[in-house]
Amino acid sequence: MHTDIIQYYKDRAEEYEKVYLKEERQEGIAQITRYLQEWFLGKSLIEVACGTGFWTERIAQTATHIYGFDINPAVLDIARSKTYASPVAFEVLSYEDLPKAPFGYDALYGGFIWSHIPREKLPAFVDSCLRKVPESGMLVFTDNTWVAGNSTPIYHTDQHGNTYQRRTLENGEDYLVLKNYFSREELEAFWKNRIQKIEYIELDYFWLLKLT
Numbered sequence: 001m002h003t004d005i006i007q008y009y010k011d012r013a014e015e016y017e018k019v020y021l022k023e024e025r026q027e028g029i030a031q032i033t034r035y036l037q038e039w040f041l042g043k044s045l046i047e048v049a050c051g052t053g054f055w056t057e058r059i060a061q062t063a064t065h066i067y068g069f070d071i072n073p074a075v076l077d078i079a080r081s082k083t084y085a086s087p088v089a090f091e092v093l094s095y096e097d098l099p100k101a102p103f104g105y106d107a108l109y110g111g112f113i114w115s116h117i118p119r120e121k122l123p124a125f126v127d128s129c130l131r132k133v134p135e136s137g138m139l140v141f142t143d144n145t146w147v148a149g150n151s152t153p154i155y156h157t158d159q160h161g162n163t164y165q166r167r168t169l170e171n172g173e174d175y176l177v178l179k180n181y182f183s184r185e186e187l188e189a190f191w192k193n194r195i196q197k198i199e200y201i202e203l204d205y206f207w208l209l210k211l212t
């Protein structure tokens with residue numbers, strides 16, 4: 001079984017957006033879209049792990065400009081093939097190299113990457129995200145809530161409490177994918193005393209965190 005998450009998203013690039021077609025998640029996806037378009041209205045932002053540009057496309061309808069990065073050139077090829085309502089620049093970069101991303105943006109967004117970051121690496125990730133936005137800036141993260149009977153079962157838990165799912169792609173290969181789930185309290189604890197205001201919104205299949 002493959003264990004490299006970067007390889008997993010490389011191999012999944014062409015089929016990735018099928019996840020956004022799940023019937024029961026349409027209402028939540030529409031709600032997230034409305035929140036993101038309202039929150040990023042008139043703002044410039046860095047988009048961490050932007051993938052195929054699914055959210056970039058939606059945010060670009062109200063944001064001024066976006067710098068999106070991802071570690072996988074394969075997903076960025078798809079993102080680059082789309083048209084956007086405002087200027088968008090894409091670059092290959094790891095979130096571990098976030099300090100190398102440009103400065104000068106009002107805000108930062110991370111869609112569905114928080115759950116893939118090893119728990120022990122989250123404090124450093126929080127630090128580097130905070131350094132990228134000005135004092136008056138905003139950070140937004142969205143990700144999945146655990147939904148019993150709907151979420152892919154947990155296959156393995158490591159010594160840091162990271163949970164892993166066994167996922168099969170259309171190429172027939174199996175992958176062990178790190179995917180963590182968090183309570184509201186756990187999420188807020190990462191940001192407490194680091195930021196003035198924490199807003200947490202829970203939807204049926206998703207959570208949103210707005211930090212200002």
Ligand SMILES: C[S@@+](CC[C@H](N)C(=O)[O-])C[C@H]1O[C@@H](n2cnc3c(N)ncnc32)[C@H](O)[C@@H]1O
Pocket residue numbers: 005006009010048049050051052053054055069070071072075093094095096110111112113116
């Ligand atoms: C669940 S997808 C989210 C994509 C997009 N943000 C979205 O919500 O549709 C996770 C993304 O994280 C990227 N990724 C994984 N490890 C990364 C890393 N170390 N640095 C940057 N991107 C990474 C993958 O290539 C993939 O595109």
